[in-house]
Amino acid sequence: MNRNISSFESLLRESLKDSQLEEIYRILYGKKLRTLSITEPVYKPDPDSSFDIQGYVFEAKEEQLRHKRIVRVGLIQNKIAADTTASVEAQREAIYRKVQILIDCAGINGVNILCLQEVWPMPFAFCTREKSPWCEFAESAEDGPTTNFLKPLCQRHNMVIVSPILERDRNNVIWNTAVIIDNYGQVLGKHRKNHIPRVGDFNESTYYMEGDTGHPVFETEFGRIAVNICFGRHHPLNWMMFAINGAEIVFNPSATVKDLSEHLWRIEARNAAIANHYFTCAINRVGIEKYPHEFTSGDGQQAHTESGQFYGSSYVTAPDGTRTPGLSRLKDGLLIAELDLNLNRQVSDTWGFKMTQRLPMYVEALTKAIQSNYEPQIIKSNH
Numbered sequence: 299m300n301r302n303i304s305s306f307e308s309l310l311r312e313s314l315k316d317s318q319l320e321e322i323y324r325i326l327y328g329k330k331l332r333t334l335s336i337t338e339p340v341y342k343p344d345p346d347s348s349f350d351i352q353g354y355v356f357e358a359k360e361e362q363l364r365h366k367r368i369v370r371v372g373l374i375q376n377k378i379a380a381d382t383t384a385s386v387e388a389q390r391e392a393i394y395r396k397v398q399i400l401i402d403c404a405g406i407n408g409v410n411i412l413c414l415q416e417v418w419p420m421p422f423a424f425c426t427r428e429k430s431p432w433c434e435f436a437e438s439a440e441d442g443p444t445t446n447f448l449k450p451l452c453q454r455h456n457m458v459i460v461s462p463i464l465e466r467d468r469n470n471v472i473w474n475t476a477v478i479i480d481n482y483g484q485v486l487g488k489h490r491k492n493h494i495p496r497v498g499d500f501n502e503s504t505y506y507m508e509g510d511t512g513h514p515v516f517e518t519e520f521g522r523i524a525v526n527i528c529f530g531r532h533h534p535l536n537w538m539m540f541a542i543n544g545a546e547i548v549f550n551p552s553a554t555v556k557d558l559s560e561h562l563w564r565i566e567a568r569n570a571a572i573a574n575h576y577f578t579c580a581i582n583r584v585g586i587e588k589y590p591h592e593f594t595s596g597d598g599q600q601a602h603t604e605s606g607q608f609y610g611s612s613y614v615t616a617p618d619g620t621r622t623p624g625l626s627r628l629k630d631g632l633l634i635a636e637l638d639l640n641l642n643r644q645v646s647d648t649w650g651f652k653m654t655q656r657l658p659m660y661v662e663a664l665t666k667a668i669q670s671n672y673e674p675q676i677i678k679s680n681h
């Protein structure tokens with residue numbers, strides 16, 4: 299596969315006429331969304347690279363009894379910014395410096411709620427299975443360096459930031475945690491990743507524990523938000539619980555690679571938005587990360603020093619299934635989407651999944667299914 303395809307949508311644009319493009323967008327994405335005009339950052343950290351910055355508007359119908367509820371969300375995807383052999387502090391600082399440019403860009407463009415990628419201040423080093431120095435990146439959710447770095451930015455831009463980090467608690471238990479810092483720079487709360495992968499190079503159970511925070515929904519000034527961290531996107535009940543607790547927007551900060559999941563990426567968060575009558579925002583990191591020591595992927599292949607290719611492609615889906623194009627597969631970027639949260643109830647009134655989902659029937663069925671003596675309901679043929 300050609301590693302240089304910058305995005306699925308750029309391929310479509312290059313291959314189709316404008317009139318065809320409109321119809322293809324209707325078929326694939328529901329419709330072609332209106333674009334937002336965006337003020338881009340002047341400063342680029344590296345003259346050879348540029349950011350992919352895109353903005354779109356999701357509209358809802360006018361209502362008689364409710365005002366529109368407009369909120370702007372921002373999604374940031376990025377490569378690491380220093381060599382993985384640099385000191386922990388140097389690696390983290392380099393990411394902070396680069397990502398701050400995109401955070402400020404989000405702020406200048408009126409983003410109300412911003413989400414960063416999974417464990418954003420560090421390389422996704424869990425493929426190595428080495429504890430040192432990677433565990434040193436784990437930090438306090440409440441007042442660690444990353445939370446302290448972001449608090450003033452939240453205040454400056456009047457913006458809520460969802461900051462996924464590797465958390466070390468007071469007992470040295472490590473978690474994969476999303477910290478929610480409100481627009482006053484206060485930690486509103488945190489959510490710890492519920493589902494830990496045991497697939498491919500994602501050896502994450504070596505490093506941190508299964509989350510113990512349930513399915514919290516955070517009431518912010520701009521809307522009720524929740525965070526379904528990466529591997530949770532393969533678990534429909536995880537998505538559903540955030541809906542049951544009243545989420546209006548669910549962020550899915552992720553780290554996943556081309557050969558494992560790129561064909562699933564466009565489906566799962568989008569399907570969750572449709573099934574749960576809320577907006578979903580899926581974010582993936584970018585680039586290939588190189589480590590000092592060889593590791594194997596446990597698949598009989600040669601030991602190697604590079605991660606798979608993180609393919610970016612961050613996107614937002616509305617509850618009616620319409621979605622934005624994805625950000626670049628190759629570049630750092632910021633996706634801004636203006637949402638009208640009234641769309642959630644409008645779609646719910648149209649499709650009514652909250653009324654048709656029949657939760658008590660499934661509670662009863664699952665209560666039986668988890669018993670060790672459960673007999674699966676299979677009707678056998680007599681032949």
Ligand SMILES: NC(=O)NCCC(=O)O
Nearest residue numbers: 495500528529553554559
């Ligand atoms: N970070 C993480 O959970 N990745 C697992 C791979 C995937 O979910 O595609």
